Amino acid sequence: MALEDYGASFVMCPACSRRTTPQNWRAHLQVCPSCGAHQPISAPERLASVLDAGSFVELGEHIEGSNPLDFPGYDEKLSDLRRKTGLQDAVITGLGMIDGVKVVIGVMDSRFMMGSMGTAVGERVTLAVEYARHSGLPLVLFCASGGARMQEGIFSLMQMAKTSAAIADFSADGGLYISVLTHPTTGGMIASFASLGDITIAEPGALIGFAGPRVIEQTIGQRLPEGFQRSEFQQDHGFVDQIVQRGRMRETLSQLLRLHGYGVMHG
Amino acid sequence: MIREMLSQLDEIDAMLGVTKGEERRTLMERREELLIRCANLTAEQKVFLARHPRRPKIDAYIHELFTDFFEQKGDRQSREDPSVLGGIALLHGEPVTIIGHRKGTDLNENVAYNFGMPGAEGYRKAQRLMRQAEKFGRPVITFIDTPGAYPGMEAEEHGVGEAIAQCLALMSRLTVPTIAVVTGEGGSGGALALGVADRVLMLENAYYAVLTPEGFASILWKDASRRGEACEVMKLTAQDLHAYGVIDELITEPIGGAQRKPQAVFSALDEAIARHLAELKTMDIQTLRQTRYERFRQIGQ
Numbered sequence: 001m002a003l004e005d006y007g008a009s010f011v012m013c014p015a016c017s018r019r020t021t022p023q024n025w026r027a028h029l030q031v032c033p034s035c036g037a038h039q040p041i042s043a044p045e046r047l048a049s050v051l052d053a054g055s056f057v058e059l060g061e062h063i064e065g066s067n068p069l070d071f072p073g074y075d076e077k078l079s080d081l082r083r084k085t086g087l088q089d090a091v092i093t094g095l096g097m098i099d100g101v102k103v104v105i106g107v108m109d110s111r112f113m114m115g116s117m118g119t120a121v122g123e124r125v126t127l128a129v130e131y132a133r134h135s136g137l138p139l140v141l142f143c144a145s146g147g148a149r150m151q152e153g154i155f156s157l158m159q160m161a162k163t164s165a166a167i168a169d170f171s172a173d174g175g176l177y178i179s180v181l182t183h184p185t186t187g188g189m190i191a192s193f194a195s196l197g198d199i200t201i202a203e204p205g206a207l208i209g210f211a212g213p214r215v216i217e218q219t220i221g222q223r224l225p226e227g228f229q230r231s232e233f234q235q236d237h238g239f240v241d242q243i244v245q246r247g248r249m250r251e252t253l254s255q256l257l258r259l260h261g262y263g264v265m266h267g
Numbered sequence: 268m269i270r271e272m273l274s275q276l277d278e279i280d281a282m283l284g285v286t287k288g289e290e291r292r293t294l295m296e297r298r299e300e301l302l303i304r305c306a307n308l309t310a311e312q313k314v315f316l317a318r319h320p321r322r323p324k325i326d327a328y329i330h331e332l333f334t335d336f337f338e339q340k341g342d343r344q345s346r347e348d349p350s351v352l353g354g355i356a357l358l359h360g361e362p363v364t365i366i367g368h369r370k371g372t373d374l375n376e377n378v379a380y381n382f383g384m385p386g387a388e389g390y391r392k393a394q395r396l397m398r399q400a401e402k403f404g405r406p407v408i409t410f411i412d413t414p415g416a417y418p419g420m421e422a423e424e425h426g427v428g429e430a431i432a433q434c435l436a437l438m439s440r441l442t443v444p445t446i447a448v449v450t451g452e453g454g455s456g457g458a459l460a461l462g463v464a465d466r467v468l469m470l471e472n473a474y475y476a477v478l479t480p481e482g483f484a485s486i487l488w489k490d491a492s493r494r495g496e497a498c499e500v501m502k503l504t505a506q507d508l509h510a511y512g513v514i515d516e517l518i519t520e521p522i523g524g525a526q527r528k529p530q531a532v533f534s535a536l537d538e539a540i541a542r543h544l545a546e547l548k549t550m551d552i553q554t555l556r557q558t559r560y561e562r563f564r565q566i567g568q
C-alpha cells in the first residue's frame with residue numbers, strides 16, 4: 001500500500017492522485033494535504049494524535065487472540081500480522097489524558113485483518129469498558145473494523161453480545177461513551193458497541209453500515225448510489241451527531257469531555 | 268444425498284400402510300438403513316435440514332406451545348415488519364412475550380415475510396415488545412430462525428445495524444427471565460439480536476454462526492460454492508456449540524429432521540422451556556442479570 005511505503009520519496013493520494021512526501025502525509029495524520037481525503041491511520045499514530053504526549057498506559061496488553069475453532073492457517077496469519085504491524089491484535093486499549101482529562105481509550109487498527117473483532121478484540125474492549133465503569137472514567141472508542149472475524153466463527157459473533165452488554169451496564173451507571181466511527185465501521189461492528197455511544201462522531205468519508213456494499217448490490221441487483229453508507233449519508237439519516245476532521249478530533253473530544261463536566265473544576 | 272434419502276423415507280412411510288408380508292419386510296429394512304444413514308449427518312446436511320421448507324416455523328411453535336396468542340404489530344415509529352413476529356400469549360397459563368423471526372411455509376408467505384430477514388423496524392418492534400415485557404414482568408421467549416438481517420438499501424437507510432446493537436444492549440439488561448431457542452437458521456448479528464438470553468436452547472439440526480456458510484465462503488475464499496467446506500470449519504452445529512458452552516441445551520430432533528415428526532420436537536421443547544423458566548424464576552433480578560452478563564462475558568475470555 002502506497003501510504004505505508006516509507007522508503008519512497010513520494011506517495012500518491014488514492015483519492016486525488018496528487019503526490020506528496022511521506023513525512024507530509026504523517027504530519028497531516030494521513031489526511032491528504034491536497035484534497036482532504038482521510039486515509040487509514042495506525043493505532044499508535046491515532047493515539048499520539050489525540051492524547052497528551054506521554055500519557056498513554058496500555059491496559060490488557062496481556063490478552064492475545066487464539067484460534068478457538070482450530071481454523072486452518074489462522075495461527076500463521078496471526079503471527080505474521082503481529083510481526084508486520086507490531087500489534088497483538090486489531091485494537092489497543094488503555095488509559096490516557098486529553099487536555100489533562102483522564103480517559104479510557106480504545107483504538108482499532110484496520111491493518112490487522114481489517115480491524116475485525118475476534119475474541120482478543122472483544123475481550124480487550126470489554127475489559128476497557130469495565131475499567132471505565134469501575135473507575136468512573138469517560139470512555140472513547142475509535143472504531144475501524146469490517147465486523148466479526150470469520151476465522152473465530154461463533155466466538156466472534158458472541159463478542160458483539162459481550163461488548164454491547166458491557167457498554168449497557170456502563171451506560172446505566174451514568175458513564176460517558178464517545179464512539180468515533182472511522183473507515184470502515186461495518187457488519188458486526190456497527191451492530192454492536194460502535195452504535196451504542198452517547199455521542200457518535202464520524203470521520204469524513206468513512207464507510208459505515210451493516211451489510212457490505214457488494215452484498216447489497218448482489219441482493220438488489222443494482223448499483224448503489226455514490227456516497228451510500230458513507231459518514232455524510234449516516235449523518236443525513238440520523239445516526240451520527242457530527243462529522244469531524246481528523247485534525248480537529250483532539251479538540252472536539254476535549255470539548256465534549258468539558259461539556260460533560262470533566263476537567264472543568266481542576267483543569 | 269440427504270434430499271434423496273428424505274424423499275425415499277417419505278415414500279416408504281406412505282407405502283408401509285398399504286403393503287404386507289415380504290414386501291413390507293423389505294421396506295422396513297430399507298427404512299432402517301436410511302434412518303441409520305440419516306442419524307449421522309454432516310454439518311452441511313444439517314444446514315440443509317435447518318432450511319427445510321417443511322421445518323416447523325414460529326407460527327407452529329406458537330400454536331403448539333402457547334395459548335391465547337395476541338399478535339402485536341409495528342415498531343411505533345414507521346412501519347410493521349412482518350419478518351419479526353411478536354406478541355403476548357400464555358405458556359402453561361402464564362403470560363409471556365414471544366418474539367421471533369418469521370419465515371413462511373410457502374412462496375407467497377416467504378415473500379411477504381422477506382424470507383425471515385428483518386429490517387431495522389423488525390428489531391425496533393422487538394425492542395418495543397421487550398420493554399413492555401419488562402414493564403409487565405412477563406418472561407421473554409424468542410425463536411431464532413433467520414439467515415440474517417436483510418442486506419437492502421432501506422435497511423441501511425433506517426439503521427439496521429444500530430437497531431441490532433440496541434437489541435443486544437437492551438436484552439443484556441432485561442429484568443425478566445429470557446429464553447432463546449434457535450429453531451432453524453441462526454445467521455449472524457440478525458440472529459444474535461434475539462439471542463442475548465439467560466438460556467439459549469438449540470434444535471439438533473439448527474445452525475448458529477457468524478454468517479451463513481455461503482457468506483462465509485464468499486468472504487474468506489471469494490467462492491460461495493465452497494459451502495460444504497465452510498459448514499465443516501465453521502463449527503456451526505448444535506453439538507459443536509453445546510461443547511463450546513455457547514448454547515445451554517440441545518433439543519433432540521427425530522431422525523431425518525424436525526419436519527418428519529414435529530410433535531416430538533414440540534413436546535421436547537415445551538418440557539425444556541418450562542424447566543428452564545422454573546429455574547430462572549427462582550432467581551432475584553440482580554442475580555438473574557449478573558448471571559446473564561457472566562454467561563456471555565466468559566465466551567472467549
Ligand SMILES: [Zn+2]
Pocket residue numbers: 013014015016017018032033034035036037
Ligand atoms: Zn488527495
